[in-house]
Amino acid sequence: xxxxxxxxxxxxxxxxxxxxxxxxxxxxxxxxxxxxxxxxxxxxxxxxxxxxxxxxxxxxxxxxxxxxxxxxxxxxxxxxxxxxxxxxxxxxxxxxxxxxxxxxxxxxxxxxxxxxxxxxxxxxxxxxxxxxxxxxxxxxxxxxxxxxxxxxxxxxxxxxxxxxxxxxxxxxxxxxxxxxxxxxxxxxxxxxxxxxxxxxxxxxxxxxxxxxxxxxxxxxxxxxxxxxxxxxxxxxxxxxxxxxxxxxxxxxxxxxxxxxxxxxxxxxxxxxxxxxxxxxxxxxxxxxxxxxxxxxxxxxxxxxxxxxxxxxxxxxxxxxxxxxxxxxxxxxxxxxxxxxxxxxxxxxxxxxxxxxxxxxxxxxxxxxxxxxxxxxxxx
Amino acid sequence: xxxxxxxxxxxxxxxxxxxxxxxxxxxxxxxxxxxxxxxxxxxxxxxxxxxxxxxxxxxxxxxxxxxxxxxxxxxxxxxxxxxxxxxxxxxxxxxxxxxxxxxxxxxxxxxxxxxxxxxxxxxxxxxxxxxxxxxxxxxxxxxxxxxxxxxxxxxxxxxxxxxxxxxxxxxxxxxxxxxxxxxxxxxxxxxxxxxxxxxxxxxxxxxxxxxxxxxxxxxxxxxxxxxxxxxxxxxxxxxxxxxxxxxxxxxxxxxxxxxxxxxxxxxxxxxxxxxxxxxxxxxxxxxxxxxxxxxxxxxxxxxxxxxxxxxxxxxxxxxxxxxxxxxxxxxxxxxxxxxxxxxxxxxxxxxxxxxxxxxxxxxxxxxxxxxxxx
Numbered sequence: 001x002x003x004x005x006x007x008x009x010x011x012x013x014x015x016x017x018x019x020x021x022x023x024x025x026x027x028x029x030x031x032x033x034x035x036x037x038x039x040x041x042x043x044x045x046x047x048x049x050x051x052x053x054x055x056x057x058x059x060x061x062x063x064x065x066x067x068x069x070x071x072x073x074x075x076x077x078x079x080x081x082x083x084x085x086x087x088x089x090x091x092x093x094x095x096x097x098x099x100x101x102x103x104x105x106x107x108x109x110x111x112x113x114x115x116x117x118x119x120x121x122x123x124x125x126x127x128x129x130x131x132x133x134x135x136x137x138x139x140x141x142x143x144x145x146x147x148x149x150x151x152x153x154x155x156x157x158x159x160x161x162x163x164x165x166x167x168x169x170x171x172x173x174x175x176x177x178x179x180x181x182x183x184x185x186x187x188x189x190x191x192x193x194x195x196x197x198x199x200x201x202x203x204x205x206x207x208x209x210x211x212x213x214x215x216x217x218x219x220x221x222x223x224x225x226x227x228x229x230x231x232x233x234x235x236x237x238x239x240x241x242x243x244x245x246x247x248x249x250x251x252x253x254x255x256x257x258x259x260x261x262x263x264x265x266x267x268x269x270x271x272x273x274x275x276x277x278x279x280x281x282x283x284x285x286x287x288x289x290x291x292x293x294x295x296x297x298x299x300x301x302x303x304x305x306x307x308x309x310x311x312x313x314x315x316x317x318x319x320x321x322x323x324x325x326x327x328x329x330x331x332x333x334x335x336x337x338x339x340x341x342x343x344x345x346x347x348x349x350x351x352x353x354x355x356x357x358x359x360x361x362x363x364x365x366x367x368x369x370x371x372x373x374x375x376x377x378x379x
Numbered sequence: 380x381x382x383x384x385x386x387x388x389x390x391x392x393x394x395x396x397x398x399x400x401x402x403x404x405x406x407x408x409x410x411x412x413x414x415x416x417x418x419x420x421x422x423x424x425x426x427x428x429x430x431x432x433x434x435x436x437x438x439x440x441x442x443x444x445x446x447x448x449x450x451x452x453x454x455x456x457x458x459x460x461x462x463x464x465x466x467x468x469x470x471x472x473x474x475x476x477x478x479x480x481x482x483x484x485x486x487x488x489x490x491x492x493x494x495x496x497x498x499x500x501x502x503x504x505x506x507x508x509x510x511x512x513x514x515x516x517x518x519x520x521x522x523x524x525x526x527x528x529x530x531x532x533x534x535x536x537x538x539x540x541x542x543x544x545x546x547x548x549x550x551x552x553x554x555x556x557x558x559x560x561x562x563x564x565x566x567x568x569x570x571x572x573x574x575x576x577x578x579x580x581x582x583x584x585x586x587x588x589x590x591x592x593x594x595x596x597x598x599x600x601x602x603x604x605x606x607x608x609x610x611x612x613x614x615x616x617x618x619x620x621x622x623x624x625x626x627x628x629x630x631x632x633x634x635x636x637x638x639x640x641x642x643x644x645x646x647x648x649x650x651x652x653x654x655x656x657x658x659x660x661x662x663x664x665x666x667x668x669x670x671x672x673x674x675x676x677x678x679x680x681x682x683x684x685x686x687x688x689x690x691x692x693x694x695x696x697x698x699x700x701x702x703x704x705x706x707x708x709x710x711x712x713x714x715x716x717x718x719x720x721x722x723x724x725x726x727x728x729x730x731x732x733x734x735x736x737x738x739x740x741x742x743x744x745x746x747x748x749x750x751x752x753x
Contacts, residue, residue, distance in 0.1 A: 027598065027599070032424065331511070331519065336697060338697065353402075
């Protein structure tokens with residue numbers, strides 16, 4: 001079974017994107033001129049322009065966005081995610097979302113649940129329109145099916161953690177995979193259960209797919225309620241297709257887990273307890289959270305390029321980097337010259353001049369940035 | 380010269396007022412700035428494409444080709460429109476777009492296309508070298524003698540504190556050459572050939588930057604003087620000449636704007652010791668006295684990369700430059716309050732004042748420095 005969608009880069013792109021043409025367009029490159037004529041003609045491989053071609057409401061607080069990227073988009077594997085870049089008030093906001101449709105579909109789709117404190121997820125749910133242009137990264141991530149599909153698979157998801165799972169499930173089932181597949185899926189209640197209809201249809205159509213929906217709301221009439229525990233795991237394993245309870249305790253199938261931190265932590269602990277940590281693959285969705293007050297220095301600063309680390313003591317990141325023996329480019333040390341501008345790949349920092357807080361992947365000026373907890377810099 | 384002395388308290392109060400203007404502007408950054416820079420980039424790219432097309436469109440009208448469409452007027456109209464348009468496109472690329480993006484004015488947009496660490500401009504100078512010599516040295520140590528190498532660019536004598544030497548008799552000639560080949564002058568600025576000449580640096584120390592600069596120069600030079608002309612086949616020299624004119628227009632214009640920003644009379648220079656433990660207030664004060672504005676309309680400000688608001692640019696180098704005009708109103712009010720001179724004038728008078736200095740300092744002058752401290 002081919003688990004990757006692949007389309008080749010269009011011919012005109014290959015013809016025009018040559019060293020000679022780019023030398024004529026130096027130093028910007030020909031893509032920057034093509035963008036002037038039509039933004040969709042961009043040759044940027046890391047920020048691929050994509051039109052929103054359809055928006056479907058999944059639940060009261062989640063929408064699916066179907067995207068039509070340009071010819072730089074070539075392939076994805078189910079389970080992978082993309083970085084989505086959306087301009088909001090002049091700023092390009094970047095978030096990662098799993099692709100939520102099968103490898104057999106022509107256009108990638110993402111599904112976004114609006115979080116209470118989620119600036120971008122709310123925007124996508126309420127403001128984004130069909131026809132809008134955004135940018136996406138190529139498909140990323142290792143949370144994918146193995147090349148050799150094992151004879152049994154278990155998926156555990158909660159909330160929007162279902163998104164990479166549905167891509168894998170639909171790809172497997174549409175691709176005539178005949179071995180047992182079980183999904184244990186947690187949501188608050190029926191109204192917040194993303195893809196419920198589709199999952200139920202899949203379960204009806206494919207005998208080898210067992211769907212176990214678990215609702216945490218106390219009024220639930222489902223067989224299982226509450227949060228993940230060992231009983232849930234054993235029930236999932238003894239479902240119509242899977243192994244019996246006795247043997248299940250000894251051999252766990254290859255298991256994928258995705259959802260909030262607490263779910264991943266409990267599942268990881270359970271697999272460890274059963275001695276099967278090697279069977280578990282997990283993907284964490286992290287919401288940016290800032291809990292730090294000024295002066296309360298904590299966390300570690302990781303310098304990914306030089307593989308160094310130091311602990312945060314509240315001073316600016318330039319001083320910390322230099323004390324850690326690094327030699328980042330720097331100039332005025334007062335936030336003026338931008339010589340020390342550096343890519344922060346994760347974590348949050350506060351601009352010591354303005355108090356502005358930067359979350360996630362962003363360029364920051366080291367000399368005026370103070371870490372709020374763990375931060376990773378590409379230095 | 381006005382005697383401008385502020386005491387420490389006044390300096391601190393002045394500094395916090397200027398700072399408040401800056402923080403207000405930074406807070407307002409948003410869609411308006413993003414839309415502005417995108418529009419300017421769009422205009423610049425469209426103008427560059429259109430102008431290059433115009434240059435080639437002129438060729439069939441050249442009477443010496445003997446084609447039925449032969450026409451001198453059409454040939455000249457199209458070739459001049461192409462050259463001038465390309466010159467303007469280069470000015471926009473270098474000044475309102477390149478200079479300002481490399482300053483980090485649009486870093487907050489989070490878009491690599493407008494980010495200081497990614498942007499490269501259509502001129503011989505590698506943008507990283509510019510970021511060092513200009514954003515750091517010049518903007519941090521503005522008009523500080525011995526620290527700001529923009530004072531005379533290591534070639535000219537522009538201040539009485541620079542020791543006179545007979546070679547400076549050719550000051551006006553050097554200035555003219557620098558003007559005509561300003562792109563090359565800028566490309567060599569951070570390489571510090573003057574330090575190599577004076578023995579302050581060895582060739583080995585100079586080579587990495589020189590190599591980088593030569594590489595960039597080769598790319599830009601080959602584009603305008605080999606590759607594009609080659610597309611015209613036997614009419615190679617015509618396209619090359621048109622491109623040369625475009626580069627010349629850009630060079631003369633950018634030299635003019637930049638020299639008018641720091642060298643008119645009444646612009647102050649400072650001794651090196653002012654940088655020791657300098658307060659934010661004094662830093663703003665020094666930026667203000669070390670810069671001069673040029674008056675003009677909106678189009679003029681855009682064409683100058685808003686460096687016509689050199690004072691605001693030096694106070695707020697990382698605020699999007701298209702906001703300088705509105706900030707200047709607030710800055711002038713603060714200057715009036717503290718009785719600090721705000722140097723501004725029309726282009727012709729500032730430019731005349733610059734050339735007067737170029738001639739004046741070609742000759743030996745008494746060594747009284749205009750450098751001031753507060």
